[in-house]
Amino acid sequence: MAFCHRSQMFDQSLGSGQSKRCPKLSRYKLLSLALTILAFCVLTLVSVSGPQTIKTITRISVFVNIEGAALKGVNTNADKRVTTSQANHDLQHGDQLGSSQEDDLQKNLPSVIVIGARKAGTGALLRFINLHPWVVTSRSEPHYFDRSYWQGLDWYRSRMPPSLPHQVTMEKTPNYFVDRSVPERVHNFNSSIKLILIVRNPIDRAVSDYVQLKVDLESVVCMYVIYKFYKHNTSGTYGSFEERALDKCTGRIIKSYDPIKRSLYSRHLDRWLTYFNKSQILILNGENLKVKPWEEMLKVERFLQLPPKIVRNHFVYNETKGFYCVQTSNAVTTTTTAAFQEAKRWPESCLGDTKGREHPKLRPEARKALQEFFAPFNERFFKKIGERFDWNR
């Protein structure tokens, strides 16, 4: 009852049980609202470019500059450019590859997939494992098994980076973990494939997920306006995490809220375990990835049966960000060309602005309610994976 405020009780008496937060609107009002919004959106899209758009454009231009500088006068064939620099990168790593092996470069389907979880460190994991000379990773999330399955395997292959015969191709799409149709499709694709799942405290993950959702919505002006009118209260903000995840009157956790649902690891893992042997799934500790990334990388190297190459001094702690970044200058190699190659391969030596965002603090009661809610799910998860994590905070 402590969660039940006066205005919200009023709200509830207006609504029809289900849509507590959404006051009812008449059909005409809705229609006129829709038309207004549509007009507004068209105008907005035409005239205004939101901050996100500007940011994206800046990012692209920075990247293009790096690419442009790196490739000046190297070669004219676009595909060949990429592959040449990738091969150079390998050479710089000290592997005994003849230059003739550049010809062996081709795109391969992945034999390892990072399936999730969203907001648990998949980006960092991919960025870090990319330091290994025998691993190539796709830069963007292909979303093949969930959204683009109809496109077929040739499309999927085209999303992969070029690699040498001995290299392992890896992709990550965190949505795979929670999408119902994915495990079966992956099994049909390669039943002996290796899967990597990284998890962290489900409460922290849910909050981070919430922050991401909020930012995503607010960054797209048009979407934000629609969202504000239809999904949320009429005063127009997304609301706090507690407002979204906890029922205002009973204080119960709203299981259907996506950030909560996606933190029910045991449920999602169950679906994967109906298709795959546990030994095919490596579970990584997201909290430890933050404080000792080299330890988690060693687990990955063992799992993939690769020689251990990623060591502690590949990482440098960034006080401002509060986590480790890749130390491109010192660790990978000391020659400028290689550092440059590395920069080209992955424009940011540290994770982007979207990582390490400020997270809202939960009230102690809310955190306690969430802990009690997640406890049985966590227990089931620990039992299944045969390992425990310290998530009692």
Ligand SMILES: *[C@@H]1O[C@H](CO)[C@@H](O)[C@H](O)[C@H]1NC(C)=O
């Ligand atoms: C399936 O995955 C395994 C494990 O990564 C790999 O060794 C094998 O080559 C893959 N098979 C195909 C057909 O890609």
Ligand SMILES: *[C@@H]1O[C@H](CO)[C@@H](O)[C@H](O)[C@H]1NC(C)=O
């Ligand atoms: C709508 O959201 C705002 C901001 O989170 C909040 O202050 C307000 O109380 C909410 N209104 C209702 C009717 O729930």
Ligand SMILES: *[C@@H]1O[C@H](CO)[C@@H](O)[C@H](O)[C@H]1NC(C)=O
């Ligand atoms: C899973 O893999 C392990 C080790 O490879 C094997 O011993 C076990 O029989 C497998 N279980 C199933 C159900 O296939």
Ligand SMILES: *[C@@H]1O[C@H](CO)[C@@H](O)[C@H](O)[C@H]1NC(C)=O
């Ligand atoms: C740490 O991160 C901040 C913010 O991205 C950046 O400006 C700074 O250069 C980084 N410091 C080091 C030592 O990498």
